[in-house]
Amino acid sequence: MPEARIAEPDFRERVEESFARQAAMKLIGADxxxxxxxxxxxxxxxxxxxxxxxxxxxxxxxxxxxxxxxxYAAFSLMPQGSAVLTIEFKVNLLAPGxxxxxxxxxxxxxxxxxxxxxxxxxxxxxxTEVKLIATMTATLMVVQDRKGLQG
Amino acid sequence: MPEARIAEPDFRERVEESFARQAAMKLIGADxxxxxxxxxxxxxxxxxxxxxxxxxxxxxxxxxxxxxxxxYAAFSLMPQGSAVLTIEFKVNLLAPGxxxxxxxxxxxxxxxxxxxxxxxxxxxxxxTEVKLIATMTATLMVVQDRKGLQG
Amino acid sequence: MPEARIAEPDFRERVEESFARQAAMKLIGADxxxxxxxxxxxxxxxxxxxxxxxxxxxxxxxxxxxxxxxxYAAFSLMPQGSAVLTIEFKVNLLAPGxxxxxxxxxxxxxxxxxxxxxxxxxxxxxxTEVKLIATMTATLMVVQDRKGLQG
Amino acid sequence: MPEARIAEPDFRERVEESFARQAAMKLIGADxxxxxxxxxxxxxxxxxxxxxxxxxxxxxxxxxxxxxxxxYAAFSLMPQGSAVLTIEFKVNLLAPGxxxxxxxxxxxxxxxxxxxxxxxxxxxxxxTEVKLIATMTATLMVVQDRKGLQG
Numbered sequence: 001m002p003e004a005r006i007a008e009p010d011f012r013e014r015v016e017e018s019f020a021r022q023a024a025m026k027l028i029g030a031d032x033x034x035x036x037x038x039x040x041x042x043x044x045x046x047x048x049x050x051x052x053x054x055x056x057x058x059x060x061x062x063x064x065x066x067x068x069x070x071x072y073a074a075f076s077l078m079p080q081g082s083a084v085l086t087i088e089f090k091v092n093l094l095a096p097g098x099x100x101x102x103x104x105x106x107x108x109x110x111x112x113x114x115x116x117x118x119x120x121x122x123x124x125x126x127x128t129e130v131k132l133i134a135t136m137t138a139t140l141m142v143v144q145d146r147k148g149l150q151g
Numbered sequence: 152m153p154e155a156r157i158a159e160p161d162f163r164e165r166v167e168e169s170f171a172r173q174a175a176m177k178l179i180g181a182d183x184x185x186x187x188x189x190x191x192x193x194x195x196x197x198x199x200x201x202x203x204x205x206x207x208x209x210x211x212x213x214x215x216x217x218x219x220x221x222x223y224a225a226f227s228l229m230p231q232g233s234a235v236l237t238i239e240f241k242v243n244l245l246a247p248g249x250x251x252x253x254x255x256x257x258x259x260x261x262x263x264x265x266x267x268x269x270x271x272x273x274x275x276x277x278x279t280e281v282k283l284i285a286t287m288t289a290t291l292m293v294v295q296d297r298k299g300l301q302g
Numbered sequence: 303m304p305e306a307r308i309a310e311p312d313f314r315e316r317v318e319e320s321f322a323r324q325a326a327m328k329l330i331g332a333d334x335x336x337x338x339x340x341x342x343x344x345x346x347x348x349x350x351x352x353x354x355x356x357x358x359x360x361x362x363x364x365x366x367x368x369x370x371x372x373x374y375a376a377f378s379l380m381p382q383g384s385a386v387l388t389i390e391f392k393v394n395l396l397a398p399g400x401x402x403x404x405x406x407x408x409x410x411x412x413x414x415x416x417x418x419x420x421x422x423x424x425x426x427x428x429x430t431e432v433k434l435i436a437t438m439t440a441t442l443m444v445v446q447d448r449k450g451l452q453g
Numbered sequence: 454m455p456e457a458r459i460a461e462p463d464f465r466e467r468v469e470e471s472f473a474r475q476a477a478m479k480l481i482g483a484d485x486x487x488x489x490x491x492x493x494x495x496x497x498x499x500x501x502x503x504x505x506x507x508x509x510x511x512x513x514x515x516x517x518x519x520x521x522x523x524x525y526a527a528f529s530l531m532p533q534g535s536a537v538l539t540i541e542f543k544v545n546l547l548a549p550g551x552x553x554x555x556x557x558x559x560x561x562x563x564x565x566x567x568x569x570x571x572x573x574x575x576x577x578x579x580x581t582e583v584k585l586i587a588t589m590t591a592t593l594m595v596v597q598d599r600k601g602l603q604g
Contacts, residue, residue, distance in 0.1 A: 023200045024209035027178070049174045053302045058175035059237050060215020067210045086210050087568060088592055090241040090392045090543060092419050092439060094412040109437065110396040114567070115540060115594070117394050119437075135411065135421075137394060137439055139541055139592065141568065151204045238417060239441055241392060241543045243570050243590060245563040260588065261547040265416070266389060266443065268545050270588075286562065286572075288545060288590055290390055290441065292417070325504045326511035329480070351476045355604045360477035361539050362517020369512045388512050392543040453506045 005111060007037035011076045015040065018084075018151030019072060030065050030104075032072070038108035040072040046100050057097025062104075062122050062134050066091065069106030070118035070138035075151070077111050078142050083149040087115075089138035097133055099124030106138075116140045156262060158188035162227045166191065169235075169302030170223060181216050181255075183223070189259035191223040197251050208248025213255075213273050213285050217242065220257030221269035221289035226302070228262050229293050234300040238266075240289035248284055250275030257289075267291045307413060309339035313378045317342065320386075320453030321374060332367050332406075334374070340410035342374040348402050359399025364406075364424050364436050368393065371408030372420035372440035377453075379413050380444050385451040389417075391440035399435055401426030408440075418442045458564060460490035464529045468493065471537075471604030472525060483518050483557075485525070491561035493525040499553050510550025515557075515575050515587050519544065522559030523571035523591035528604075530564050531595050536602040540568075542591035550586055552577030559591075569593045 012035050019025060019032045025042075028050055034041035042065050044050075052058045067086055075084040103123045110117040120136035143149055163186050170176060170183045176193075179201055185192035193216050195201075203209045218237055226235040254274045261268040271287035294300055314337050321327060321334045327344075330352055336343035344367050346352075354360040369388055377386040405425045412419040422438035445451055465488050472478060472485045478495075481503055487494035495518050497503075505511040520539055528537040556576045563570040573589035596602055 018204045021204040022209065023202045024212055027200045049178045051174045053169045053172040054234070054300055058173065058215055059218045059240070060211055061175055063214040063218075063242075064209055064211020067214075083205070086244050088241065088243040088541065088570075088590075089210070090239065090439060091214075092239040092412075092441065093237050094419060110394075110434070117396060117437075117541075132412070135419075135439065137392060137437065137541075139394065149205055239390065239419075239439075241590060243563075243592065245570060261545075261585070268390075268547060268588075283563070286570075286590065288390075288543060288588065290545065320506045323506040324511065325502045326514055329502045351480045353476045355471045355474040356536070356602055360475065360517055361520045361542070362513060363477055365516040365520075365544075366511055366513020369516075385507070388546050390543065390545040391512070392541065393516075394541040395539050451507055 005038035005077055005108065007076050008080055011037060014151065015072045015076050018075065021151065022068060024064055025068060028061055028064060035076060038073055038077050040069045040076065040106050042069045042104040044102045057102060059093055062097055063091050065104040066120040066122055066136040067138060069104040070120045070136055071140055073106035073108050073118045074116040074140040077108060081144060083143040083146065083151055085141045085143050087139040087141050089136050091134055091136050093134050095131055095133045097124065099126055101125045114142055156189035156228055156259060158227050159231055162188060165302065166223045166227050169226065172302065173219060175215055176219060179212055179215060186227060189224055189228050191220045191227065191257045193220045193255040195253045208253060210244055213248055214242050216255040217271040217273055217287040218289060220255040221271045221287055222291055224257035224259050224269045225267040225291040228259060232295060234294040234297065234302055236292045236294050238290040238292050240287050242285055242287050244285050246282055246284045248275065250277055252276045265293055307340035307379055307410060309378050310382055313339065316453065317374045317378050320377065323453065324370060326366055327370060330363055330366060337378060340375055340379050342371045342378065342408045344371045344406040346404045359404060361395055364399055365393050367406040368422040368424055368438040369440060371406040372422045372438055373442055375408035375410050375420045376418040376442040379410060383446060385445040385448065385453055387443045387445050389441040389443050391438050393436055393438050395436050397433055397435045399426065401428055403427045416444055458491035458530055458561060460529050461533055464490060467604065468525045468529050471528065474604065475521060477517055478521060481514055481517060488529060491526055491530050493522045493529065493559045495522045495557040497555045510555060512546055515550060516544050518557040519573040519575055519589040520591060522557040523573045523589055524593055526559035526561050526571045527569040527593040530561060534597060536596040536599065536604055538594045538596050540592040540594050542589050544587055544589050546587050548584055548586045550577065552579055554578045567595055
């Protein structure tokens with residue numbers, strides 16, 4: 001059903017290189033664990049300093065990881081020399097961010113030359129259960145030839 | 152035009168106490184700087200470890216602070232014994248998160264017994280300029296008498 | 303992966319009866335064509351009086367049909383005596399609303415006692431091609447025992 | 454606070470001409486009643502055939518009028534020869550669409566060369582009261598030199 005997802009040969013290097021420059025991902029302890037054309041996964045262990053007032057994973061931390069997953073899923077399909085900018089996203093919080101480990105998956109729903117749309121899912125991963133805790137829809141922009149903007 | 156905003160006498164203490172329990176706000180260096188009935192402001196100095204790949208404030212960090220501002224704006228109008236949960240939010244990123252200091256303002260657009268809606272604005276604050284960099288619309292839930300959930 | 307979707311025996315009659323009372327669906331020529339627990343499909347033939355300025359299906363008409371599909375998908379899982387209210391939705395328009403016939407599918411992503419979340423997809427259906435033209439995420443409320451509100 | 458809104462001299466004619474081509478606005482009985490640079494208002498009398506199952510104005514009809522108001526607010530600031538496309542919008546339904554007449558106001562929050570963001574408000578207008586019933590945030594695209602796409 002989805003449109004063909006064609007990535008340039010160096011897509012994975014470019015995604016990894018750009019992700020490594022996201023200092024906020026380092027701050028929260030997020031790792032890039034999968035990168036296929038149009039699909040990116042990020043993993044995050046629970047930490048006490050990432051929580052909101054009820055000791056669940058903060059919605060903003062969930063958003064940060066989902067935004068990175070959705071944005072890099074889109075970036076993986078962009079031509080060399082592009083940069084990715086998030087135009088907007090929406091997050092629905094479906095269940096408390098309770099768990100020892102979290103998985104964030106972003107996938108391109110609609111590729112495009114200027115605008116791409118990705119959908120993301122956040123899961124709390126336990127020993128015996130995987131629970132969907134949030135979803136995101138994100139609109140991304142392909143930026144080309146803007147001075148100083150890469151990745 | 153907005154509906155009357157009536158807060159209980161201890162609203163400010165309850166907001167401050169709950170905000171203080173948001174470990175993620177401490178992690179990113181955010182301070183609660185204003186709390187009026189239905190209005191909350193949060194401030195955040197720029198830090199290199201809060202950035203995305205172009206060295207701007209990460210959209211997820213912007214979302215974290217806007218979510219707290221919108222959520223606590225709603226919580227300030229909730230009756231004693233309530234807890235606030237974010238159901239969903241949408242963020243539009245209007246300009247790069249470039250600046251030395253950021254201000255996040257959340258304001259209740261629609262109070263309610265079960266559901267509240269807040270709108271938020273994020274500003275980059277410079278010496279001579281204040282620039283709108285993002286907006287949020289958030290839907291919040293008033294949770295009452297749920298064991299272990301407070302604030 | 304999705305949570306169990308348990309509907310009461312009369313769910314289909316209740317959905318059909320409520321849909322039949324949506325005068326706006328009649329106005330735009332939309333038909334309810336499928337109703338399973340947590341899933342609803344609506345079909346709509348193209349008409350010249352449903353268009354925007356470029357002669358494509360108007361985003362508001364797409365939203366009307368997607369809202370009905372998402373709302374009734376949720377309603378199909380609600381207990382007898384409930385009414386469904388849309389709290390909010392977001393629509394991404396992925397391709398022009400060009401085609402002879404359109405299919406709108408709503409599916410419950412997260413059931414709940416008070417709040418449900420549905421995701422919807424809009425397709426332009428041609429003789430040889432089915433094209434995804436829009437997606438929706440909708441947050442619905444289960445309303446019970448509110449005087450005069452049913453269905 | 455908002456950025457300067459500079460419209461070309463013929464902005465009003467272009468908005469009126471394009472609105473007149475929106476057949477869906479005719480179908481629902483909506484009139485363009487105000488057009489200033491970056492601001493558009495649309496009015497709509499209540500009609501029984503515009504309702505959902507509780508006899509309130511259908512969320513899809515509210516979205517159609519808000520989308521037009523937000524889209525044309527943006528279009529009013531676009532250069533000659535442009536066309537406006539809605540990328541996405543989010544609607545929050547704050548109160549039932551109950552009333553004899555409705556006013557929809559769209560205003561540009563962020564102008565731009567490629568992407569614009571508008572915010573909209575829907576009001577039920579009575580003899581003695583004006584009630585906010587819904588809000589929209591919409592992301593619009595400036596399309597130039599695309600064959601067959603104008604207005």
